[in-house]
Amino acid sequence: MDERNGLRERKKRRTRHALATAAxxxxxxxxxxxxxxxxxxxxxxxxxxxFFSYFPSKEDVVFAEVDDRLAEVAERLAEVAPGRSPLETIRMCLADVLWAIVSxxxxxxxxxxxxxxxxxxxxARALQRLTDTQETIEALLREVCPDIGEIDAVAASGVAVGGMQAVIVHCRRHGYDPLSMRTALDRAVDIVERGLSSVEALTRPC
Structure with missing residues (x-):
């Protein structure tokens, strides 16, 4: 990406963030x-x-942060580095994305x-987004781990996406401060990682 396109993308992200925060x-x-x-x-x-060039409707602006973070997870997961296991990439990806969510x-x-x-x-929109994200992560896992079992891929994507979503909702619903929320999310990542480590295909370096 050249400097001009990079500047344009940053401006778009700032405008999208400003709209979501204002909403x-x-x-x-x-x-x-x-x-x-x-x-x-x-x-x-x-x-x-x-506004409508960024969001189709007022309902969609509610999910701006969720959509952005989930897209980031999918993008990062698609870039598993040689010599690194998919599980290591998932851990690093979740840590970075969750810090953004806290902030x-x-x-x-x-x-x-x-x-x-x-x-x-x-x-209903939230449930559809959750389902779409799990299917996207499942497809990415199958792509980076061709030998992963069908059920393993389905279960792993469900554990990762569902587990983190549940903890984020809990923390925000109960008014956790940023430090407490980060502590809770770090704990959730540990639990998710332990669960996914039982899937052998995710622990082997690519």
Whole structure:
């Protein structure tokens, strides 16, 4: 990627982050139904048209952080370094991504979780995203570990994605501070790693 394209991508990420943060702040201050796309765009100092170039709907902005982090997990997992086992890559990937999650949106993390838990429409979207992510991770595991068993791949992706998602929701729902949340997530990574270490194909260097 050349410098110009790199600058453009960074600007896009900043705008997307600004929109997501503004949306969660407005949802907390004024309510989800009362907040419009125009309100969110104005708070992020962009036009409604720009908002829709990043998010198809107001519902989708609620999942901005989730989508970004899950995409990062998939991208990192697809780049298993020679000589490193897939399990080592998973551990490193989760550690980096979870630190970003702890730092992201600060006080508005609980707002995001509350919205998802309270609204059936958002719950359905969250479940679909979880299912799609597990299938993506499963496919990547099968790609980097051609000899992994079918059930092993399905179970491993479910353990990794489901386990981390459950702990993140728990921490935000109960208002964990950043340090406590990071401690809880590190513990969750240890548990996930122990579970995945029983899958032999994941422990062999590529």
């Amino acid at each position: 969660l702040r407005l949802f907390a201050e004024h309510g989800y139904e009362e907040t419009t796309v125009a309100d969110i765009a104005a708070a992020a100092d962009v036009s409604p048209r720009t 992201e949106h600060g006080e508005y993390g609980p707002v995001q979780i509350a919205l998802i838990l309270e609204r059936p429409g958002l719950q």
